[in-house]
Amino acid sequence: MARVVAAMSGGVDSAVAAARAAEAGHDVTGVHLALSRNPASYRSGARGCCTIEDSNDARRAADVIGIPFYVWDLSDRFHEDVVEDFMDEYAAGRTPNPCLRCNEKIKFAAVLDRALALGFDAVATGHYAQLRAGSDGLIEMHRAADHAKDQSYVLGVLTQEQLRHSMFPLGDTDKPAVRREAEARGLLVADKPDSHDICFVADGDNAGWLREKLGDRAPNHGGDIVDATTGETVGSHTGSYGFTIGQRRGLRLGTPAADGKPRFVLDIEPVSGTVTVGPRERLSVDHITGTRPRWCGTVPERVEGTVQLRAHGAEHRAVVHVSGDRVDIDLVDPAEGIAPGQAAVIYDGTRVVGSATIEATRSVEALR
Amino acid sequence: MTDRIVYLDHAATTPMLPVAVEAMTRHLSGVGNASSLHASGRAARRVVEESRETIAGVIGARPGDVVFTSGGTESDNLALKGIFWARREQDPRRTRILATAIEHHAVLDPLLWLGRYDNAEVELLPVSAEGVLDVESLRDSIARDPSSVALVSVMWANNEVGSLQPLDEVVALAAEHEIPVHTDAVQALGQVPVDFAASGVDALTFTGHKVGGPYGVGALVVRRDLPVSALVHGGGQERDIRSGTLDIPAIAGLAAAVEASVKAQHEHAARLTDLRDDLVRRVIEVVPDAHLHGAPSGPRRLPGNAHIGFPGCEGDSILMLLDARGIECSTGSACSAGVPQPSHVLLAMGCDNDQARHSLRFTLGHTTTPADVDALVEAIGPVVERARAAKGL
Secondary structure (H helix, E strand, C coil): CCEEEEECCCCHHHHHHHHHHHHCCCEEEEEEEECCCCHHHHCCCCCCCCCHHHHHHHHHHHHHHCCCEEEEECHHHHHHHHHHHHHHHHHCCCCCCHHHHHHHHHHHHHHHHHHHHCCCCEEECCCCEEEEECCCCCEEEEECCCCCCCCHHHHCCCCHHHHHCEECCCCCCCHHHHHHHHHHCCCHHHHCCCCCCCCCCHHHCHHHHHHHHHHHHCCCCCEEEEECCCCCEEEEECCHHHCCCCCCCCCCCCCCCCCCCCCEEEEEECCCCEEEEECHHHHEEEEEEEEEEEECCCCCCEEEEEEECCCCCCEEEEEEEEECCEEEEEEEEEEECCCCCCEEEEEECCEEEEEEEEEEEEECCCCC | CCCCCEECECCCCCCCCHHHHHHHHHHHCCCCCCCCCCHHHHHHHHHHHHHHHHHHHHHCCCHHHEEEECCHHHHHHHHHHHHHHHHHHHCCCCCEEEEECCCCHHHHHHHHHHHHHCCCEEEEECECCCCCECHHHHHHHHHHCHHHEEEEECCCECCCCCEECCHHHHHHHHHCCCCCEEEECCCCECCECCCHHHHCCCEEEEEHHHCCCCCCCEEEEECCCCCCCCCECCCCCECCCECCCCCHHHHHHHHHHHHHHHHCHHHHHHHHHHHHHHHHHHHHHHCCCCEECCCCCCCCECCCEEEEECCCCCHHHHHHHHHHCCEECECCCECCCCCECCCHHHHHCCCCHHHHHCEEEEECCCCCCHHHHHHHHHHHHHHHHHHHHHCCC
């Protein structure tokens, strides 16, 4: 029996995860992470992870499971480590993934450290991923049995030490089964909608949120949209942070492309504010340079496996070379629309080897 | 998990006294609306009026002063808004309301609301490091323009740190200019002597569940000759300033609890003072840098209140670790999402954010025993040590 902190967002997954941990005989304490000092201000509605309603849902789930429940205030840490980073990254023309960041810095760092210091042994969450003891005595993290729901990508930043103190009780189950189980356990969140988007950005309006929050920190408040093929200015925008590589919608281009085909964001230059667009072919990259690697176990030199380049993205066959803090990823099949700032998570089969933050990409057809 | 719960949060709510349970349950299956004219209605009315007389008798009020409400929050709202509106109606220059910075949210929030939506000028007066109103600041504030003060509201005793407020001086200052005084006596009744007439206040709030009565019932004791505008409009059941069908069983339970707790007050306070002093002394023996917040033990402090700072800890962590050992206490104030905010009371007393967050309130009551104190003293050392390890992580 272990003493376990179950991080309870107020959603169905973390509720069932907590229930399973308790049923497995662990001494479970439910903890809702308050990530905003003023819960209503970050978003309204009940899809995120930081509303009063979510906190109440988590509390009611803990009541039903029969475990103690507390709210831990992580709002300062969350703001510093996740929200500020999110703004900095967009301001620098990159596309961050705040969920990975939250797992790396909050759920399996600030929360885990506090839990361990308070006498707990582990943190359990409702993530869909599987932990297994490997033959070398290390804990391995694998994709969830339900590949459609697999969340190992957002956990790819966890180190062996973090994995040793983690529990993912849902890794062997698919989502419909989790909902059925929640129903059977009398958890009222059984049919609560899945959370989407970024929990602290209301309405999923990234660009609007960034415009409001960045203020003077925005690298620019507008610039040209330039066609990579012709070099012509084909439109303008009100802030380059509103764009991400591979984006097609919302470009509002005045001049149609000569070939009549849709254009995509190929490059974002935060200093000049220039956003470069071009045809889809130009989005293909065959090499990725990564930095800030995080390894789940032993540090590899070379991995011949697959990489995943965005949440719920496809797997790409790849050969990965590691040299200190630098990770070179050769894609066997090119990938499209790869944004610096996103994580490349490296897999050997279903096993997560580690991850790196994408720093640069090389286009198959280099920009002219 | 332990089987026995050590309940040290009586200031949040205290168990009902057996006499109150008996009085309340006796009326639960009866019928009769106190406003009805038939025999059942008259019987219900009789319970209400006897309860009113009982309460008035033990708190130094006349029965007609006692207005039943749903509890402390409603009584505070009625007093502040009702007296402010009535006084301003008499004289539109009366726009100021003076209160301490350490009032309960049931006072602070109505005041902030009046300031924001009703053009009231609210002045929150400073307190000492012990959590006692700075009387000179009240004197200065009134003197600036006495005729513009609609109302002064000063709590009888602070709910967090237990400091009693200098109500005599407040009343004397206000009386010079015939300014009415309201006091929130929710924490004081049954703990220290409370006599409405002798205190000289014009309105006084108390509630059932803090004196061993039921939840959801309380009263505003308010002089009959003081105009009060209604807040809840309807049938006008309570002196036309509070409407709603009266809750007979709750009122009967309330009266029984008020009577019993006021009659037992002296003995109760002496017993709790000894237990509290023992608790504080022994906790500080185990955790030498722990320290008591608020007024020192004695006549200026609630007998059952021990508000203790544990440097280097988060109060939340200690609370959770004690809870896991079956010992229940409070970190002070919490917001609706359960996110602990640093206490406005401690901040007003000059504590910084860290000091405000490392504090815990233990409050003793009629069911507290020496064994409860022993249990806390035994647990607190290791708990504080663990909480310190977790601080800042």
